[in-house]
Amino acid sequence: MNETGMAPADKDDKGNKEGNNEARSGKGSKGNKGFWSRLISLTRKEIRQLLRDRSNLAIGIGLPIVLILIFGYGLSLDVRNAPVAVVLEDPSPMAADVVAGLELSSYISPIIVTSMHDAQRLILAREVDAIVQVPSDFSRRLAAGNAQVQLLVHGSEASRALIIRGYVSGALGQWAQRQADRGMAMRAGVDNATPGSVTLIERMWFNSANTSTWYLVPGLIVLIMTLVGAFLTAMVMAREWERGTLEALFVSPVRPSEILLAKIIPYFAIGMLGLGMCLLAARFLFEVPTHGSLLIILFSSMLYLLVALGIGLVISSVTKNQFLASQLALISSFMPALMLSGFLFDLRNVPAVIYLVGKALPATYFMELIRTLFLAGNVWPLIFKNCAILAGYAVVLLGLARFVTQKKLD
Amino acid sequence: MLDFLRRIASLCRKELLAIFKDPANRVILVVPSLIESFLFGYAATYDLTNVPYALLDQSRGPASVELIAHLDGTGVFHRVATLQTQGDITRIIDAGDALIVIQIGPRFEQQLNAGESAPVQLILDARNSNTAGSAAVYVGEVINSFNAARRGGTGPPLTVEARAWYNPNLETRWNLLPGLIASLSMIQTLMLSALSVARERENGTFDQLLVTPFSPMEIMIGKAIPIIMIGLFQSTIVLMVALFWFKIPMAGSLVALYAGLGLFTLASVGLGLSISAVSANMQQAMLYTFMLIMPLILLSGLATPVRNMPQILQIATLINPLRFAIDLVQRVYLEGVGLLAVVYDLIPLLIISAITLPLAAWLFRNRLL
Numbered sequence: 001m002n003e004t005g006m007a008p009a010d011k012d013d014k015g016n017k018e019g020n021n022e023a024r025s026g027k028g029s030k031g032n033k034g035f036w037s038r039l040i041s042l043t044r045k046e047i048r049q050l051l052r053d054r055s056n057l058a059i060g061i062g063l064p065i066v067l068i069l070i071f072g073y074g075l076s077l078d079v080r081n082a083p084v085a086v087v088l089e090d091p092s093p094m095a096a097d098v099v100a101g102l103e104l105s106s107y108i109s110p111i112i113v114t115s116m117h118d119a120q121r122l123i124l125a126r127e128v129d130a131i132v133q134v135p136s137d138f139s140r141r142l143a144a145g146n147a148q149v150q151l152l153v154h155g156s157e158a159s160r161a162l163i164i165r166g167y168v169s170g171a172l173g174q175w176a177q178r179q180a181d182r183g184m185a186m187r188a189g190v191d192n193a194t195p196g197s198v199t200l201i202e203r204m205w206f207n208s209a210n211t212s213t214w215y216l217v218p219g220l221i222v223l224i225m226t227l228v229g230a231f232l233t234a235m236v237m238a239r240e241w242e243r244g245t246l247e248a249l250f251v252s253p254v255r256p257s258e259i260l261l262a263k264i265i266p267y268f269a270i271g272m273l274g275l276g277m278c279l280l281a282a283r284f285l286f287e288v289p290t291h292g293s294l295l296i297i298l299f300s301s302m303l304y305l306l307v308a309l310g311i312g313l314v315i316s317s318v319t320k321n322q323f324l325a326s327q328l329a330l331i332s333s334f335m336p337a338l339m340l341s342g343f344l345f346d347l348r349n350v351p352a353v354i355y356l357v358g359k360a361l362p363a364t365y366f367m368e369l370i371r372t373l374f375l376a377g378n379v380w381p382l383i384f385k386n387c388a389i390l391a392g393y394a395v396v397l398l399g400l401a402r403f404v405t406q407k408k409l410d
Numbered sequence: 411m412l413d414f415l416r417r418i419a420s421l422c423r424k425e426l427l428a429i430f431k432d433p434a435n436r437v438i439l440v441v442p443s444l445i446e447s448f449l450f451g452y453a454a455t456y457d458l459t460n461v462p463y464a465l466l467d468q469s470r471g472p473a474s475v476e477l478i479a480h481l482d483g484t485g486v487f488h489r490v491a492t493l494q495t496q497g498d499i500t501r502i503i504d505a506g507d508a509l510i511v512i513q514i515g516p517r518f519e520q521q522l523n524a525g526e527s528a529p530v531q532l533i534l535d536a537r538n539s540n541t542a543g544s545a546a547v548y549v550g551e552v553i554n555s556f557n558a559a560r561r562g563g564t565g566p567p568l569t570v571e572a573r574a575w576y577n578p579n580l581e582t583r584w585n586l587l588p589g590l591i592a593s594l595s596m597i598q599t600l601m602l603s604a605l606s607v608a609r610e611r612e613n614g615t616f617d618q619l620l621v622t623p624f625s626p627m628e629i630m631i632g633k634a635i636p637i638i639m640i641g642l643f644q645s646t647i648v649l650m651v652a653l654f655w656f657k658i659p660m661a662g663s664l665v666a667l668y669a670g671l672g673l674f675t676l677a678s679v680g681l682g683l684s685i686s687a688v689s690a691n692m693q694q695a696m697l698y699t700f701m702l703i704m705p706l707i708l709l710s711g712l713a714t715p716v717r718n719m720p721q722i723l724q725i726a727t728l729i730n731p732l733r734f735a736i737d738l739v740q741r742v743y744l745e746g747v748g749l750l751a752v753v754y755d756l757i758p759l760l761i762i763s764a765i766t767l768p769l770a771a772w773l774f775r776n777r778l779l
Binding site: 053054055056058059062063066067070071073074075076077078079123126146147148149150151152153154155156157158159160161162163165166167168169170172173174176177180197198199200201202203204205206207211212214215231232235236239319321322323324326327328330331335336338339340342344345346348349350351353354357358368371372375376377379381382 | 432434435438442445446449450452453454455456457458459460461462477503504505506509522527528529530531532533534535536537538539540541542543544546547548549550551553554556557560561569570571572573574575576577578580581582584585597598601605689692693694696697698700701704705708709711713714715717718719720723740741744745
């Protein structure tokens with residue numbers, strides 16, 4: 001903090017007794033100057049309080065580091081080289097060719113087993129993700145044009161099973177396609193009636209590496225801002241309410257808005273620190289591209305941090321109890337940011353009511369914005385729209401925080 | 411012995427009173443798990459039900475119309491825009507209005523009729539690469555069926571008959587809700603147990619408790635039992651939602667489920683009480699607990715499979731009680747296995763309890779020395 005600005009304000013006291021000396025110095029100065037000196041000394045008190053307790057720093061700095069590592073390295077929705085047992089009950093070369101078809105896919109790695117019994121043992125032990133069973137009449141029925149292959153997946157990890165099912169049936173479908181084309185080409189010489197076939201060329205925009213890390217790491221910024229802004233702030237402020245230290249401040253001439261501002265400043269700084277760590281990790285550790293401008297990323301993060309701080313302050317002023325505040329902050333801000341903001345689950349696929357709940361959350365807009373800024377670039381209409389919504393939330397929530405923080409005792 | 415039980419009973423009563431005397435507490439112990447199991451039960455889905463797409467059809471022939479009819483026929487793909495030029499693609503994808511753009515080139519019809527392979531471009535918004543991947547697989551299936559249909563009436567030369575064990579429609583919800591039975595209750599049992607000693611320490615009543623004839627072990631048991639009861643109660647709430655609202659059939663026995671959950675809650679209470687014993691005040695206890703909850707949940711397999719994690723983190727999950735609890739609940743619930751089949755989940759939970767509970771009791775006593 002600025003020591004020269006402090007000097008006239010607490011000439012009589014060194015500012016160690018927190019709260020009380022601000023009262024005295026505030027009374028002496030007038031108008032704007034009083035506001036600044038009160039704010040500076042209050043902020044200094046908050047920073048001292050924050051630094052005094054290591055657990056605050058653990059949440060503000062330690063947890064973001066842990067989360068960055070877990071999200072960057074630990075969480076992945078990608079399926080690569082999933083082991084798939086193939087039971088060949090048909091000894092024909094055509095059936096063996098199916099395995100070759102599966103091997104072409106980089107997402108699955110087929111393992112040939114001799115009997116269905118072995119395959120079931122493997123899937124129950126979760127050593128393979130799926131079983132492909134090629135029945136004994138496979139090549140005979142393929143010649144007749146109605147061959148069948150059984151695919152069995154283990155459903156207790158539905159997301160993974162779903163993806164594997166898609167890859168296996170895709171690979172088999174392509175294999176059948178090639179077989180059919182070959183057959184057609186042979187017959188074409190005779191009756192000249194090849195129908196041709198449609199092939200699909202996929203182009204993954206914004207995520208050329210096709211890795212979930214690229215969308216999880218930007219999303220992590222939302223989680224960390226929520227954590228620092230809503231959770232940490234709600235807890236710290238609720239503690240002051242619970243212990244009555246805030247009441248001690250009420251007897252001083254500081255205004256509620258100054259109390260709130262002094263709370264916001266240090267936690268804002270911690271949130272920004274977390275943001276800095278995320279940005280560095282995204283750039284240098286996980287090599288997530290940053291297509292949008294860094295300035296807009298910073299600006300929109302600040303907006304969202306203010307929203308989160310607003311939520312935290314409102315929760316603490318309403319509950320005035322640490323346990324309740326922490327639970328409410330967790331339930332109303334953190335869990336929704338994780339589950340309902342589109343971080344993991346795409347909002348397009350949820351029922352309408354849940355979609356509306358998701359759309360009412362500020363985290364959803366920040367999630368969309370930050371992912372776009374990282375992976376797609378400066379999409380101006382989206383930037384304006386979402387920033388405006390976030391700014392609206394910030395104004396309303398901070399205003400609400402000011403409204404519920406009254407200098408009175410119940 | 412009788413004396414011991416009486417002392418424990420009175421301690422439990424005191425703890426329950428302390429928790430339930432606050433009306434806000436009574437609400438916070440019931441309502442959140444109820445709301446969250448509903449919300450997340452609906453929200454947690456990786457299944458694609460609605461894919462908005464834009465079409466850029468430069469061929470405008472009967473074949474492309476038929477292909478699009480195939481796509482629309484799935485009920486999953488909804489056309490939000492029909493584009494005129496290549497330049498429009500960027501705009502509509504950037505704005506997030508369409509998840510995919512299907513571009514059919516001008517020579518599509520000719521290529522098909524000439525018996526060549528006719529490429530169709532699929533441009534995907536992979537800001538969420540998971541959704542994009544599923545959409546790509548889906549479009550691929552549609553194209554396969556389109557090709558097969560063009561070959562004539564005999565049907566596709568190869569059909570894949572897919573079945574899924576234990577979760578026939580592969581609904582994410584079926585995995586998530588059993589997972590929530592363990593994780594939602596863990597969040598609050600950890601918090602409650604971490605706060606219980608810290609609160610008494612902050613208020614100075616813990617010293618009073620220590621000078622009573624209770625032994626530290628008894629104090630710990632008296633604190634653990636009520637919290638275990640609350641934890642099991644919360645698990646029951648989520649179980650009810652899973653069973654009666656989402657109608658996810660339970661294959662296993664309730665006895666096995668509750669035996670497993672009981673052991674898991676014991677382990678998490680042990681963890682919470684140990685945190686409580688090392689923290690100086692409530693705020694520290696709460697923040698440390700929170701720091702623990704995050705990695706525990708993220709590395710439990712609840713949201714993303716443990717098997718997708720790198721080897722090192724998979725090893726790290728071996729000290730995570732939630733990982734075993736989720737595996738246990740899912741197996742008992744969905745696969746219907748008995749306790750014997752989940753012994754390798756029970757043993758780690760037993761080990762964690764056997765370490766944390768005595769540690770907590772020891773920490774009670776040794777802080778005062």
